[in-house]
Amino acid sequence: MKQLEGFGKFLESLRGKMSLREAANKSGLSHAYIRDLELERNRSTNEKINPSPVTLKKLSDAYNIPYTDLMEKAGYLENESEQVGSSKAALQEPVSMNDTLFIEVSSKEMIYHTRFERISQAVTSLLDFSVFMDKLEEMGFKKMDTDLFVNMNHVQKYNEREGKLYFDALGISKFVVIAAIRQKKYHDLILRSVARNTGVGLEFHYERPSAADSLLSSVRRPI
Structure with missing residues (x-):
């Protein structure tokens, strides 16, 4: 299957009255890149460009259109x-x-x-x-970066300043660094997930207590 003729115009029609910056915020793509896709060329080099399947997934989420529909129209699903x-x-x-x-x-x-x-x-x-x-x-x-999906059932520590999610309460094992836009979007969800996974009250994370208070809270927490 070939790419739909005028695929860029089709993408532009999906965006509708949504501004480029709003589409960028919803998809995680830059507004300039979205416009390049609509024009079907890189405006810096004037070379033809085609969106990758990952990019199409972002656009399908932003425009609320089935991913497979976009994949078909982009020519990725031949049969x-x-x-x-x-x-x-x-x-x-x-x-x-x-x-x-x-x-x-x-x-x-x-x-x-x-x-x-x-x-x-x-x-x-x-x-x-x-x-x-x-x-x-x-x-x-949850999608926490361009190509990163994190199992929120395992997140046990959140370093907000560095944008890191750890999978142990002490923050000494594996971790991932999440995108700033996703950190803002899922901030409350992350806090709730950490509270649920560690058994520590949600107010504990919002108050951001000192190290001494943290230790005291852990001692007082009922078994």
């Missing part, structure tokens, strides 16, 4: 019926999602990070990739 036949096998994750701390995603591979392993899985079907992306939200994952 959906053939790809559907292989979906069941391709959607088998190489590791339990409950044990996965975070996932790095690209159009070519997905890298699963657990407490003890780092497992890579190639993306063999773009249709499966789109289905998988839709499933992540249902499994408790």
Whole structure:
């Protein structure tokens, strides 16, 4: 399947009355890049550009249009019926999602990070990739950067100043650095997740007590 003729105009029609800056805030893409996609060329080099599957996922979320529809119109899904036949096998994750701390995603591979392993899985079907992306939200994952999805059920410490999420209460093991725009968007969710996962009251995180107060609070917390 070839890309829809006038695909850039189609993207512009999806944006509608939404300003470029509003579309940028919703998608995490720059407003200049969104405009380049609508014009189908890089205005700095005048070279033709095509959005990647990851970019299309961001736009589908921002414009509230099914991801597979965008993938088809962009020419990535050449024969959906053939790809559907292989979906069941391709959607088998190489590791339990409950044990996965975070996932790095690209159009070519997905890298699963657990407490003890780092497992890579190639993306063999773009249709499966789109289905998988839709499933992540249902499994408790949130998009915290361009290609980073974090399992909020495992976050136990939040360093707001550095934008770091840790998967242990002491902050000495694995961590991820999240994008500033996502940090602002999910600030309250992060605090609630940490409180839930550690058993420490939400007010404890909002007050940001001193180290001594933290120790005292831990001692007083009922077992």
